[in-house]
Structure formats: structure tokens, C-alpha cells
Amino acid sequence: MASDEPPLVPLGNASPVGAALQQKHWRMPQDLSSAHVRMAARAERFLGTAAFDQGPWAVVGLAAGIAAWFAGDSTWQWLSAIALGLGLALAAVAILSADGRFPLLRRAVVVMTLALVAGCVLVWIKSALFGTRPIARPMVVQLDARILAREERPAEQKVRLVVATREPESGRAIAVRVGLDSAADRAEFAEGALVRLRARLVPPAPPMLPGGYDFARSAWFSGLAATGSVLGPIKVLESGKNDSPIRRAQRALSLHVRKNVGGSPGALASAFASGDRGAIAPADEDAMRDSGLTHLLSISGLHVSAVIAAAYVIALRLLGLLPWLALRMRLPIVAAGIGAGTGIGYTLLTGAQVPTIRSCIGAVLVMLALVLGREPLSMRLVAVAAAVVLLVWPEALVGPSFQMSFAAVIAIVALHGTRAMRAFFAPREEPIWQRWLRQVAGLLLTGVVIELALMPIGLFHFHRAGVYGALANVVAIPLTTLASMPLIALALLFDAVGAGAPFWWLAGKSLELLLALAHWTAGMPGAVTMMPAMGKGAFALFAAGGLWLALWRGRVRLWGLAPALLGVLLLSRVAPPDLLISGDGRHIGITGESAGELLVLRQTRSDYTRDNLLEQAGMKGETRLLDDWPGARCSDDFCAIILRRGGRDWQLLLARGTAFAQERALAAACERADIVVAARYLPHSCQPRWLKADRRMLDQSGGLSIDLARLKIRSVADEEGRHGWWNPPQPRPRRPQAEPSGSTGADDASAAMLPQ
Structure with a gap:
């Protein structure tokens, strides 16, 4: 006799937990007349078939809450997000608990919403408690300061000091980072020393342009x-205590490595051994970045994992030579403890930066999983590592380091967790050359998947992505992990008996090969894809x-291709802004007039300024002065240019100098212009037809990017919102007046600059 109850929904690849829940609780609702009941039933069925794992998704909710706080621009938006999350959680408990037929749906809604609320509250509390208010304005001051940290940068011939002092105006205790020439470097500048110095200090810089790096x-x-720079000599008032043993060991190790391996290979060897990247030449850093190998320069997952894995294997083999120990103890547990301790020591030695700590946490969790007999590489383990980092450093979520490292690990775990990859790597009887060929193919496929995962992140943060990075990493990663790092370790080991020279020579040659690969890859045609700033919507x-794609199982994971393809569509529609204006109004970039060139108002010796303008324009070309462009007319004080955009002509008047123009002439020139840009305050009588971006406006808006065809303006202020680090100066109560004296040649030029 047929049962009246409908059959259970098959779970496919569902977890045992999901299967148990389904067997105990899930039945097709009998009353499907209500639309919301049908929707709930479909959601419950989906969660059962796709194997909802609340651990990783709870971390996703935590990250979403943190991201919502950064994306929101005011208190009411943050409170609204919190209230919405709590409301959804309460509604799920009240409605779905009463029904009792949708346990998976209820759990999913409650877990995700409460995690979102927790993330938003967590980062808000940390910002309120630990956020440091910047100084109000630039100043030149004399300070008595205590040195907290010291960073040497031989490639730039600079030394950076982080010092504790008091703000001259308010007297509050602050930390300041200042730079000085390495020629002034002395042993007295140790951590803990009390010094007197004269420095020019400025508030931490906000993004120069919308979408730029936010140092503030x-x-x-x-x-x-x-931040700032030291002016003149530094007087040591009190000698500092010796640096910490870890800091001394790090510096001694860096100097020792560079002494044995000279030039650029020595700088890379120092970075691998001690985490000190200060000696790497800018040209080498650019080549590593453009070839997709820059991740090798920072002590992160690859290095920490290699060190811990090597310590684990070596300890296991050596301990296995002691029969009396092997018979009394579980050697894998002892070896895992040695590996974890080695990883922690390596993390401390290399500076204990957030990315290194994050990688160490993940690697130690792998050791713990091996000890417990669990799957060492799983999405739950990745979720635990991410949760630990986000709970301690929630602000790390919006940085490229966190995003890239976890995106790469998630891509690896998701790829190798599929049935196809498990079958591909399953042991089988075959010739050794076929086994090696499968390993190389798997490594290449893994590299391609990682590049696809990292490309949106690179385009969002750096406006560039390497095209040949997957191919370069197929060679570079084995070269680094199987040759360079082991050779450096052996060289350091044999240096204890004075026999490390051969290993240093071999390590240098392997790093020369790595640098040659980086420069060759970066120099290939089309090696780097440049794009203008990606919108936050496309990135989301x-x-x-x-x-x-990564967290679901079965065919439902393919639905993740839909938002990714929509993101590709939005990305394909991104066009460079027509006009870029820096926050101080001094630097202006114009796109679309000269192929491969960015027109700029003035040249600059700052690589930071030039790179920002080119990156935001999505260009890798050169800059060209407006003075040299036939379509522009320039005097000593003004430049004028007509841009054809959106089916009409836009007339721009750009101030170059700082001298005031005769007010009547300037007002007439402004009246004929659509856009006026100046690094100084302009009088109220200057009224262009569309936009006046003078000092008064730019102080409040920050840098601008303007799309003339769409009449769209993006500003730094819009992206910063009302977060504590955005600290625009208060507008001055009085407006300066233009020079009332008679007209000069420059004034006549400003009046006649624009065509009638």
C-alpha cells in the first residue's frame, strides 16, 4: 500500500549531518497553496541537496557584516544593517520554528544574519576603541620622541622610524612614522631610544583619487x-635598550644573507629568510609584480607552509631512527608539534606581520588536523583560519593581502575537492613519466584557477593583472619551494661549521633564474592587463x-557562474574617466586625447603621483605635458583645452600657477568655461557653467574622477563616508579676493584663454 508521505529528497553529495537532518526532520509540506510555504520548501530542498555547511557560511556572514560597515557611510546606515540582521533572525526563529518543517532554512537564516550583525558590530567597536585620530593639519615641529620600531630600506637608502611622542597642539600621545636618510643611521637609533628631532608631519594621506590606495x-x-620626514640631525637624549632578541636576530640574518649572496639575488634571499624586503630594487619588484610572482616576496602561506612541512618531514624521519622513541610515542604527533613550533618561530623571526600570522594559523591548523586524523585541507579549516583573523583584525578584510591569500587557498581547496580532481590524482598503476605529467598538468590547472580567482582582486585594488602569471608560477613555485628555500636553509645550517659557501652559490643561481623568469615574463607583449577602477558592485x-562556486556541492555550485559572468559584463563596460583631479588640485590627467599617453598638467618627480594617475586611467603608457599638446593653449598661469565628449564640446580652464589673476578677467574666463580646476581658492565671481573644483571644494571632496559623457563625478569623500580616518579640513569662513590691481600679461592670457 502506497504511503501518503512524499519521498525524501535525495541528498547526492550532502554531508552526513545534512542527511541525518533530512531523515529526521524534512518532509514535503502538505499545504502548498501558500506561495511563501512553497518558497520555503524549495529553499529547504536546496539546502539539503547542496549540503549547507554552516561553519564556512557563518564566516562569510561575518565578512559580509564587516564589508557592510566599510561600505556604509554613516551611523544610520550601520544601525540599519544591524537592525535588519536582527529582524531577519528573529523573524526566522518566530515563523520557521513555529512551523517546524524547515530546520535547515531556519538555521541558515539565523546563522548568516547573526554573523552579519556580529561582523558589523565587531569592526565598529574596534574602530571606535582603537582608531587613531590623525593630526589636524601639516606642521613643522620639534619633537622629543621614543623610538618604537625601526625599518631599514637599503634599496631606497632610507630608514623609517616609528616614534611615540605628543601632539604639539593638544598634548595627546600619538605614534608617528618618519623617514630619514640611511647615511644618518647610527647604532643609537635602537628601539627604546629617546631622541629629539625636527620633522615635517602631515596627516596620513587619503586616496589621491577615487579607487586608490587608502593609507589613511x-x-x-x-x-x-x-607621517613625515626628519629635517636635520637627530639628537639622542637617552640611549635605547638593545632591540628585542627577535629583532636583532632578524637584522643579523638579513645582513648575513646579503653578505653571502650579493646583488638582486641577495635581496630576494634576504626576503625569503628574514622577511626583509627593503633591499629589493624597484625594477625587480615591478618585474615580480607584472609577472604574477610578487606573492613570493612576502612571507605568506607558501613560505610558512614550506618551512612547517620541511620541519615535519625531517623531524618524522629523524625521530624514526630512534626505535626506543618510536615504540613509546606517536611520532606524527611529535613531528607535528615540532613543525608547528618551527612555523611559529619563523613567523616571529620574519616580523610577525598580519599576513604571516594568518598563514601560520592556517598551517598550524593543518598540523592539528593531521594529528586528529582529519582532512588536512578542507573548507572548514580555511573558515576557522579566516574567522580567527577577522576576529582579531577585522580591518584586514578590505585589504588585498587578506583577499588574495584566502582567495587562492579557497580556490585550491575547492578545485581539489571536486570528484574530477580526486579521480585525476587518484593512485594508479602507470609509468613514472605519466605520473609526473599528471602532476605538471594538475599544477598548471591549479595555477590557472588561482589566477582566475586573483584577477578580479588585482584589478580592483591595483587596476592591473598579470596574464602569464599561471605559467610563470608553474616554474617559480617549485623553484622557490624545492630549490631556493631549501638551499638557503642548508647554507645557514652549514655556516655553523664554515661550509655554507657552495649552498649560497647554488641559492644565488636559483634566485638569478627566478629573477630572469620574472623579467622575461613581465617583458612579454600583453603581459599586464591594465583597467580603470572597477566599481564595488562588479567586485561584489x-x-x-x-x-x-567554492562552498556549495554538486551542480548547484555552477549557479555561481551567473554573478561572475555579470561581473565580467560590468567590467567590460568600464571606461576610463575623462578627467582625473588629485585632492590638492595640482595634478590633473586627461584621457582619450592621445593614444597610449595621459595628458597631465604638470610633470612630477613622484613615482607615486604618476603611477596613481596612470593606474586610475587604466594605462601603462607615458605622460605628456599639456604644454606639448597641440590641442591645448597654455600660459604661465593657465591651460585651456576643449574635449569632445558625449556629443558636445567641453571647455576646461586649468590653473597652473599660484598668483592671483585680475578678478574681472578671471570671472569672464570662468563664465566661458564648463569646468575650472585650481589648486588655490577662487573668488565667488568665478562661476563656470558646470563645475568649479578649486581648493575650497577639493578640501571637502578629495580627489575626483569625471566621466563627461555620462555627467558622472566620483569623489574620495563619497567613498570614505563618515569614517574616522576621513578628516577634511573645515572650510575657511572668509573667501580670499582676487588681486584688484591692473591687468597683467598673465591676466590678459587668462581672459583670452578660451575660444569665443
């Missing part, structure tokens, strides 16, 4: 109230699609 945000969470679609 980083300084807010790291405790820096100002890529992130959502990638997480969907």
Missing part, C-alpha cells in the same frame, strides 16, 4: 596619527560568484 584607513587601525559580484 590603514594608519587609523595601525595607530599612526601622522565576483566575490559572491566565487564563494558560491
Whole structure:
């Protein structure tokens, strides 16, 4: 006799937990007349078939809450997000618990919403408690300061000091980072020394342009109230205590490595051994970045995992030579403890930066999983590592380091967790050359998947992505992990008996090969893809699609391709802004007039300024002065240019000098212009037809990017919102007046600059 109850929904690849829940609780609702009941039933069925794992998704919810706080720009938006999350959780408990037929749906809604609320509250509390208010304005001051940290940068011939002092105006205790020439470097500048110095201090810089690097945000969470440079000699008032043993060991190790391996290979060897990247030449850093190998320069997952794995294997083999120990103890547990201890020591030795700590946590969790007999590489383990980092450093979520490292690990775990990859790597009887060929093919496929996962992140943060990175990493990663790092370790070991020279020579040759690969790859045609700033919406679609692909099981994971493809569509429609204006109004970039060239108002010796303009324009070309462009007319004080955009002509008047123009002439020139840009305050009588971006406006808006065809303006202020690190100066109560004296040649030029 047929049963009246409908059959259970098959779980496919569902977890045992999901199967148990389904067997105990899930039945098709009998009353399907209500639309919301049908929707709930479909959601319950989906969660059962796709094997909802609440651990990883709870971390996703935590990250979403942190991201919502950064994306919101005011208190009411943050409170609204919290209230919405709590409301959804309460509604799920009240409605779905009463029904009792949808346990998976209820759990999913409650877990995700409460995690989102927790993330938003967590980062808000940390910002309120630990955020450091920047100084109000630039200043030149004499300070008595205590040295907290010291960073040597031989490639730039600079030394950076982080010092504790008091703000001259308010007297509050602040931390300041200052730079000085390495020629002034002396042994007295040790951590803990009390010094007197004269320095020019400025507030931590916000993004120069919308979508640029936000140092002000980083300084807010790291405790820096100002940055600057030392003017003149430093007087040591009190000698510092010797640096910490770890710091001394790090510096001694860096110097020892560079002494034995000279030039660029020595700088890379120092980075691998001690985490000191200060000696790497800018040209080598650019080549490593453009070839997709820059991740090898920072002590992260690859290095920490290699060190821990090597320590584990060596300890296991050596301990296995002691029969009396092998018979009394479980050697894998002892070896795992030695590996974990080695990884922690390596993390401390290399500076214990957040990315290194994050990698160490993940590697130690792998050791713990091996000891417990669990799967060493699983999505739950990745989720635990991410949760630990986010709970301690929630601000790390919006940085490229966190995103890239976890995106790469998630991509690896998701790829190798599929049935196809498990079958591909399953042991089988075959010739050794076929086994090696499968390993190489798997490594290449893994590299391609990692590059696809990292490309949106690189485009979002750096506006560039390496095209041949997957191929370069197929060679570079084995070269680094199987040759360079073991040779450096052997060289250091044999240096104890004075026999390390052969290993140093071999390590240098392997690093020369790595640098040659980087420069060759970076120099290939089309090696780097440059794009203008990607919108946050497109980036969110890529992130959502990638997480969907990684965290679900079965065919439903393919639905993640939909948001990813939509992100690709939005990305393909991104066009460079027509006009880029820096926050101080001094630097202006114009795109679309000269193929492969960015027109600029003035040249600069700052690589930072030039690179920002080119990156935001999505160009890898050169800059060209407006003075040299036939379509522009320039005097000593003004440049004028007509841009054809959106089916009409736009007339731009750009101030170059700082001298005031005769007010009547300037007002007439402004009246005929659509856009006026100046690094100084302009009088109220200057009224262009569309936009006046003078000092008064730019102080409040920050840098601008303007799309003339769409009449769209993006500003730094719009992206920063009302977070504590965005500290625009208050507008001055009085407006300066233009020079009332008679007209000069420059004034006549400003009046006649624009065509009638």
C-alpha cells in the first residue's frame, strides 16, 4: 500500500549531518497553496541537496557584516544593517520554528544574519576603541620622541622610524612614522631610544583619487596619527635598550644573507629568510609584480607552509631512527608539534606581520588536523583560519593581502575537492613519466584557477593583472619551494661549521633564474592587463560568484557562474574617466586625447603621483605635458583645452600657477568655461557653467574622477563616508579676493584663454 508521505529528497553529495537532518526532520509540506510555504520548501530542498555547511557560511556572514560597515557611510546606515540582521533572525526563529518543517532554512537564516550583525558590530567597536585620530593639519615641529620600531630600506637608502611622542597642539600621545636618510643611521637609533628631532608631519594621506590606495584607513587601525620626514640631525637624549632578541636576530640574518649572496639575488634571499624586503630594487619588484610572482616576496602561506612541512618531514624521519622513541610515542604527533613550533618561530623571526600570522594559523591548523586524523585541507579549516583573523583584525578584510591569500587557498581547496580532481590524482598503476605529467598538468590547472580567482582582486585594488602569471608560477613555485628555500636553509645550517659557501652559490643561481623568469615574463607583449577602477558592485559580484562556486556541492555550485559572468559584463563596460583631479588640485590627467599617453598638467618627480594617475586611467603608457599638446593653449598661469565628449564640446580652464589673476578677467574666463580646476581658492565671481573644483571644494571632496559623457563625478569623500580616518579640513569662513590691481600679461592670457 502506497504511503501518503512524499519521498525524501535525495541528498547526492550532502554531508552526513545534512542527511541525518533530512531523515529526521524534512518532509514535503502538505499545504502548498501558500506561495511563501512553497518558497520555503524549495529553499529547504536546496539546502539539503547542496549540503549547507554552516561553519564556512557563518564566516562569510561575518565578512559580509564587516564589508557592510566599510561600505556604509554613516551611523544610520550601520544601525540599519544591524537592525535588519536582527529582524531577519528573529523573524526566522518566530515563523520557521513555529512551523517546524524547515530546520535547515531556519538555521541558515539565523546563522548568516547573526554573523552579519556580529561582523558589523565587531569592526565598529574596534574602530571606535582603537582608531587613531590623525593630526589636524601639516606642521613643522620639534619633537622629543621614543623610538618604537625601526625599518631599514637599503634599496631606497632610507630608514623609517616609528616614534611615540605628543601632539604639539593638544598634548595627546600619538605614534608617528618618519623617514630619514640611511647615511644618518647610527647604532643609537635602537628601539627604546629617546631622541629629539625636527620633522615635517602631515596627516596620513587619503586616496589621491577615487579607487586608490587608502593609507589613511590603514594608519587609523595601525595607530599612526601622522607621517613625515626628519629635517636635520637627530639628537639622542637617552640611549635605547638593545632591540628585542627577535629583532636583532632578524637584522643579523638579513645582513648575513646579503653578505653571502650579493646583488638582486641577495635581496630576494634576504626576503625569503628574514622577511626583509627593503633591499629589493624597484625594477625587480615591478618585474615580480607584472609577472604574477610578487606573492613570493612576502612571507605568506607558501613560505610558512614550506618551512612547517620541511620541519615535519625531517623531524618524522629523524625521530624514526630512534626505535626506543618510536615504540613509546606517536611520532606524527611529535613531528607535528615540532613543525608547528618551527612555523611559529619563523613567523616571529620574519616580523610577525598580519599576513604571516594568518598563514601560520592556517598551517598550524593543518598540523592539528593531521594529528586528529582529519582532512588536512578542507573548507572548514580555511573558515576557522579566516574567522580567527577577522576576529582579531577585522580591518584586514578590505585589504588585498587578506583577499588574495584566502582567495587562492579557497580556490585550491575547492578545485581539489571536486570528484574530477580526486579521480585525476587518484593512485594508479602507470609509468613514472605519466605520473609526473599528471602532476605538471594538475599544477598548471591549479595555477590557472588561482589566477582566475586573483584577477578580479588585482584589478580592483591595483587596476592591473598579470596574464602569464599561471605559467610563470608553474616554474617559480617549485623553484622557490624545492630549490631556493631549501638551499638557503642548508647554507645557514652549514655556516655553523664554515661550509655554507657552495649552498649560497647554488641559492644565488636559483634566485638569478627566478629573477630572469620574472623579467622575461613581465617583458612579454600583453603581459599586464591594465583597467580603470572597477566599481564595488562588479567586485561584489565576483566575490559572491566565487564563494558560491567554492562552498556549495554538486551542480548547484555552477549557479555561481551567473554573478561572475555579470561581473565580467560590468567590467567590460568600464571606461576610463575623462578627467582625473588629485585632492590638492595640482595634478590633473586627461584621457582619450592621445593614444597610449595621459595628458597631465604638470610633470612630477613622484613615482607615486604618476603611477596613481596612470593606474586610475587604466594605462601603462607615458605622460605628456599639456604644454606639448597641440590641442591645448597654455600660459604661465593657465591651460585651456576643449574635449569632445558625449556629443558636445567641453571647455576646461586649468590653473597652473599660484598668483592671483585680475578678478574681472578671471570671472569672464570662468563664465566661458564648463569646468575650472585650481589648486588655490577662487573668488565667488568665478562661476563656470558646470563645475568649479578649486581648493575650497577639493578640501571637502578629495580627489575626483569625471566621466563627461555620462555627467558622472566620483569623489574620495563619497567613498570614505563618515569614517574616522576621513578628516577634511573645515572650510575657511572668509573667501580670499582676487588681486584688484591692473591687468597683467598673465591676466590678459587668462581672459583670452578660451575660444569665443
